[in-house]
């Protein structure tokens with residue numbers, strides 16, 4: 001049986017606190033289980049001087065109907081503002097329904113209004129009045145306990161869920177919530193029961209190491225709760241102004257690469273292709289391509305192999321798209337000694353995280369081989385000090401030893417492809 005669902009797409013206009021209807025999205029599910037999404041901007045939106053295209057290539061400002069079959073019929077630029085594994089779990093918990101009973105549109109409609117970027121969704125043509133309730137940092141213990149209960153499939157009383165829920169629609173798999181303090185909005189990443197180490201502190205130390213390597217990294221701090229830590233990341237898609245928060249557009253590299261999110265369908269998951277994408281999207285393509293190269297080298301050098309396309313994003317601040325600050329950088333220790341793969345293709349030798357592969361497509365990032373090698377040498381020189389840096393960030397000796405096999409493994413330094 002063919003069925004159809006729809007949602008209005010609202011946008012908070014850039015540089016303002018005003019949210020207006022932008023488009024209508026209809027998704028048809030065909031009898032074979034595939035989906036066709038149809039997206040059309042509203043005429044009133046198109047007539048606005050401040051109207052922006054949600055995706056300048058797949059969704060340019062036009063009264064045309066745009067069709068999508070990837071990502072269950074949801075345009076990438078819309079999907080990027082919806083929750084992922086964690087936020088979906090909270091929605092399923094709230095609705096007391098399993099993923100099999102929920103449509104992609106349900107996840108758009110039931111996410112709280114703190115989603116990534118400047119979009120929100122609803123059933124009516126006019127957007128609902130904005131709710132300005134955010135979790136506050138003094139509730140952290142309660143929020144962590146509620147997140148753990150949800151992760152373990154235990155029911156959370158409605159009152160607590162109501163408090164946790166307003167901040168849970170950002171993407172990613174780990175438990176997290178949007179939190180507000182006197183300085184603005186933060187993404188708080190919580191501990192999970194299955195963690196093998198203090199991941200919040202390790203991620204914090206890795207972000208600080210990346211910053212020392214010269215990468216543009218999300219602003220972070222740790223909130224020490226005595227028995228655990230919360231990693232606080234300043235929301236780069238929000239800015240506190242008088243009367244509220246400005247919201248900035250955000251697309252993941254899935255949208256820039258125009259590809260699916262399943263690792264089974266990863267032909268286009270590639271750093272060189274992403275560099276090509278930056279040349280089309282970015283307002284400062286040359287600088288962003290060089291920054292992307294540094295991020296790829298850093299990920300290879302610390303074995304951050306969870307560098308999938310949702311872990312790279314572009315941000316639309318006041319003017320044009322730019323690579324967002326780097327986030328979600330975590331070394332993965334227990335892997336092969338001979339070879340490590342990243343999630344994205346690195347160069348001519350596939351996903352291999354070794355110097356010969358990192359240098360093989362340097363030109364795609366706008367770098368000569370000599371310039372690329374210099375970038376690698378500079379990054380490696382900083383990472384060699386990682387133990388002192390991690391220690392200074394309060395990572396305990398046990399966790400440093402646990403992480404050690406991930407940092408600068410021998411196979412990273414290979415200058416040529418090993419004989420097979």
Ligand SMILES: Nc1ncnc2c1ncn2[C@@H]1O[C@H](COP(=O)(O)OP(=O)(O)OP(=O)(O)O)[C@@H](O)[C@H]1O
Nearest residue numbers: 170171172173174218233234235236237310327328
């Ligand atoms: N500082 C930030 N400001 C705004 N949005 C952010 C920020 N950091 C991350 N995000 C968004 O939130 C999402 C989830 O964050 P993050 O990747 O750190 O979580 P995660 O659960 O560890 O992810 P994964 O499932 O990849 O392990 C990101 O994909 C990105 O869209």
Ligand SMILES: [Mg+2]
Nearest residue numbers: 172310311328
């Ligand atoms: Mg992530």
